[in-house]
Amino acid sequence: MKLSLVRVQTWGQALDLLKVRNACREGMTHTTEEITVAQQERFWREQLLPGHTFEAYVWYDARKPIGFGVIKKDGRKAWMTHGLVPEVRGRHLSRIGIQLITQMGYAVADEVWIDVWDWNHALRGDIREGYEFVESATQPDGQVLHVMKHHRDRIPGERERARLREAAASLRDELLEVDAVSRAAYR
Numbered sequence: 001m002k003l004s005l006v007r008v009q010t011w012g013q014a015l016d017l018l019k020v021r022n023a024c025r026e027g028m029t030h031t032t033e034e035i036t037v038a039q040q041e042r043f044w045r046e047q048l049l050p051g052h053t054f055e056a057y058v059w060y061d062a063r064k065p066i067g068f069g070v071i072k073k074d075g076r077k078a079w080m081t082h083g084l085v086p087e088v089r090g091r092h093l094s095r096i097g098i099q100l101i102t103q104m105g106y107a108v109a110d111e112v113w114i115d116v117w118d119w120n121h122a123l124r125g126d127i128r129e130g131y132e133f134v135e136s137a138t139q140p141d142g143q144v145l146h147v148m149k150h151h152r153d154r155i156p157g158e159r160e161r162a163r164l165r166e167a168a169a170s171l172r173d174e175l176l177e178v179d180a181v182s183r184a185a186y187r
């Protein structure tokens, strides 16, 4: 793959964003409606060009738009969402998107938040990339919506700390061994 992430600025990029977002609309939490070209033109002109509240990004594989990320600034918070077109799903690429869009969120806000349906595979990557549950609510239609906050400086628990200590000790032994071999070679 020839991946690149581009901040949406031109109308052409806004059209690519429209295409990708509409291919991902089933997982959206606010509106799953198909966005029209006219709506996108307005969103691009009124929101994306000034960039005061929204920032949008498109992932390209070479020149083909394959994914998107959006950040909505909301005081101390940035809300993020992301998606990948069906053709490239199932390859663990979503974690790259979550990481990058989350860090872009920190560039404009103190906290980064996400809301995600319980049934969405995005939830697994969100948890793995450091999002923690803040609130979960069952909607009138029975679906469960989680509101999650990113924990940037997660402190590992005791079991994880023990595992990290063990890994560090074996790495140290390995480095000492490499050092001994190279010293012997240069003697």
Ligand SMILES: CC(C)(COP(=O)(O)OP(=O)(O)OC[C@H]1O[C@@H](n2cnc3c(N)ncnc32)[C@H](O)[C@@H]1OP(=O)(O)O)[C@@H](O)C(=O)NCCC(=O)NCCS
Pocket: 023, 024, 025, 026, 027, 028, 081, 082, 083, 084, 085, 088, 089, 090, 091, 092, 093, 094, 095, 114, 115, 116, 117, 120, 121, 122, 124, 125, 128
């Ligand atoms: C959510 C989305 C980005 C996930 O992308 P993806 O390429 O399908 O997922 P990945 O390959 O990166 O895998 C993410 C996790 O979901 C799991 N997963 C993905 N597809 C799966 C499937 N069909 N069945 C079971 N698990 C699946 C993966 O195993 C992985 O979990 P793991 O790390 O525990 O192994 C993609 O489905 C999408 O764009 N959906 C529409 C938009 C959307 O819902 N965005 C999220 C808004 S909050």
